[in-house]
Amino acid sequence: MTDHDLVRATRARLTQAALGLARTPLxxxxLLxxxxxxxxxxxxxxxxxxPLLLVATALARRYTGLCRWWASRVLGVEVPAPHRAPENRGPMTRVRTIATDPATWRDLAxxxxxAILGVVCGVLPVAFWxxxxxxxxxxxIWLDADDVEYVAMTATTPGSFVLAPLLGIAFLALAWxxxxxFARLHATVVKWLLAPSATAALTDRVRVLADSRADTVDAQAAELRRIERDLHDGAQARLVALGLSLGMAEELLAHDPDAAxxxxxxxxxxxxxxxxxLRDLVRGIHPPVLADRxxxxxxxxxxxxxxxxxDADVELAGRPEAPVESAxxxxxxxxxxxxxxxxxATSAWLRVRHEGGRLSLMIGDDGRGGAVAGEGGGLRGIERRLAAFDGTLGIASPVGGPTIVTMELPCALSSVKTSSSSGTA
Structure with missing residues (x-):
């Protein structure tokens, strides 16, 4: 380690100790x-x-949220909030949700x-330094003292001048x-108390899967209704008309061949x-180009x-499973x-990669922006489609543009095949 690196590391340690001391009052x-x-x-x-409980709970959750944010910065992992989502059915329902939420009482504990950890972990490192x-x-100070008798009384033996620097070195090493x-200890305790427990995480996961399943069932039902409507209004009506025309032609064939x-x-x-x-309908269910290429x-x-x-930039070393591919x-x-x-928009771009066991798709355009996944909208439908495969949808669309939509789907690729392309339409 060079002198410059040592100075920089020491400055970082001192800054961390000072920030720990500054967190002590917080x-x-x-406790209030x-x-x-x-x-x-x-x-x-x-x-x-x-109203007092709602305000106090909001303040406590904002405070613990700040602690979770700090702990996630120190530990390098996300510390999610474990609180139940409040139901918008009036103040008393919200109070009942707060009072029966185990995370509320964990926050209180x-x-x-x-407070104890903040004082200990904030003061001790500074004291060591x-x-x-x-x-x-x-x-x-002893050497600069004017009163020789004072120096003699304070440092009775020459060894005191050696012992003090040795103790200083020991304290500096301990402080380093x-x-x-101490910061990681404090952050670990914050994560242990404020992150969702295994049971709560499992319960939340079950709820997410139940919602995803319900959305998938609704989407499938809507898709079946669309197919039924398209068949009824399109191909079925034409086939019925075809049958009638053939019947009439059969009747006219004997006495009016031209009309037949x-x-x-x-x-x-x-x-x-x-x-x-019918081909368009089948293509809407599963495009042939998707099956072939x-x-x-x-x-x-x-x-x-x-x-x-x-502009399409697609790099895949194989094919995802058919349902994921279709989604x-x-x-x-x-x-x-x-x-x-x-x-x-006047142009758009597409980027597809498969990294870390996840299929990542990014679509952008140079339009006016302001896109949101509103209920009943197309983006909300995409979100539901992806959720069926444990996928996620992210939207960055400031007013004025551009819009970037990011999708991720956990999946594995099958046959190994190198494909790298860039196409423009």
């Missing part, structure tokens, strides 16, 4: 929230406690423990070693249109056929369709 401030919450519960009987510095400063460890030939020509035309509609080829074809100019294809198609319809 840790003690949390304890009586505020405890007093609010009995006052619920006289109604005054309802955390406050005094955090100060004692280490004093080990070198005190002998200098303990400063980051005309009806047969119309029937042939109707059969061609019905066949085309895989996701990379299907997305390139989609980019080339799109009305906007789409990714239709999600990209829906996103690009939304960009063409609503964004006012």
């Amino acid at each position: 840790s003690l401030v949390g 929230l304890i009586p505020l919450q405890l007093v609010a519960y009995p006052l619920i009987l006289v109604t005054l406690g309802v 955390f406050l005094p423990l955090n 100060i004692n280490g510095v004093l080990g070198f400063v005190v002998p200098l 070693w303990s400063t980051p460890r 030939l005309k009806l047969l020509a119309e029937a042939r035309q109707s059969s061609t249109v019905a066949l085309a509609e 895989g996701l990379d080829g299907a997305l390139r074809a989609l980019a080339l056929a799109h009305p906007l100019r789409v 990714a294809y239709f999600a990209v198609a829906e996103t690009l369709t939304n960009a063409a319809k609503h964004s006012g």
